[in-house]
Each structure stands twice: as structure tokens, then as C-alpha cells.
Amino acid sequence: MIYGRRHDPSAYGSPHSGRQVRVLLAVPFATASLLTLPPAAAQQADGERLFRQRCATCHSVGAGQNKAGPHLSGIIGRPAASVDGAHYSKALKSAGIIWDRQSLDIFLTQPSRLVPGTRMTVRVSDAADRSAIIGYLENQAHN
Numbered sequence: 001m002i003y004g005r006r007h008d009p010s011a012y013g014s015p016h017s018g019r020q021v022r023v024l025l026a027v028p029f030a031t032a033s034l035l036t037l038p039p040a041a042a043q044q045a046d047g048e049r050l051f052r053q054r055c056a057t058c059h060s061v062g063a064g065q066n067k068a069g070p071h072l073s074g075i076i077g078r079p080a081a082s083v084d085g086a087h088y089s090k091a092l093k094s095a096g097i098i099w100d101r102q103s104l105d106i107f108l109t110q111p112s113r114l115v116p117g118t119r120m121t122v123r124v125s126d127a128a129d130r131s132a133i134i135g136y137l138e139n140q141a142h143n
């Protein structure tokens, strides 16, 4: 009886307690390593994710691959409505815009405010999300 008690593992705590401590320590370490990503890399990843979620149904970043909307490869520096084979509204064709960070930011906030009559209706209301998406598009210039 006494012999049995001395070797009862519960006297030394649960055999799982060591593992619980390791899991609790791992969470803050994982968070810290995300925060140490260079901001530009983090933003690029964010921009790609947002683009996939909110734009990719209608837009590709591969040159020549038009979907419901024109492809957005090389969009920065390109005149609005200038992709061959894409179907554009009259409104966008006559908008006279050269896409840059600023015009894209205004367009994505509310397309119809910059180009009344455009068929692009998707709005990105969060400024940080717009900036991440535009940053991602800036890097799709050579596809």
C-alpha cells in the first residue's frame, strides 16, 4: 500500500503538464515571428490575399487573361480602358485617366465617384486594404 503510493505518478503532477507549458510558450513566439516580418513583405502577402478574395473573380494579373474585368498586369502607368479584347464601359473609355497609386486609391474607394457610369462596382473602404492591394498590383508589372 505504502509502496504503491510512493510510485503514484499523480504525486508528481499530471504527465501532461509539461506539454501544456510548451504550448503556452509557443503561442507568443509564433506571434512575435509574424511581427518580425519586414513590413513590405507582410504588406505584399496581405495584398495578394486581399486581391484573391476581392478581385480575382473578375481580374487576373496575367497579361492577356481577361475575365469579366480586364487583366490588371502592368496597371500602374497604363491609360484606363486600354487592354485589348477587354469589354469596357463608355464611361471608363472616355475617363482619360492614367492609373497610378493615387487614381487607383480614389477609384477603389468608390469607382462610380471617379468614373460615373463605370461597370466596376467593387469598393474597398479600408485605406490600409487599398494600399496593400495597390502595392501588390505594382509588383505585377512584368507578367
Ligand code: HEC
Binding pocket: 051, 054, 055, 056, 057, 058, 059, 068, 069, 070, 072, 075, 079, 080, 081, 082, 083, 087, 088, 089, 090, 091, 092, 093, 099, 104, 108, 117, 118, 119, 120, 121, 122, 124, 133
Ligand atoms: C464583379 C467583377 C469585378 C470585381 C470583383 C472587381 N472588378 Fe475591377 N473591373 C470590373 C469590370 C467589369 C471593369 C471594367 C469597368 C468599366 O469598363 O467601366 C473593371 C475595371 C477595373 C479597373 C480599370 C482597369 C482598366 O484597364 O482601366 C481596375 C484598376 C480594377 N477594376 C481594379 C479592381 C480591383 C483592385 C478589384 C478588387 C478590389 C476589382 N477591380 C474587383 C469588374 C470587377
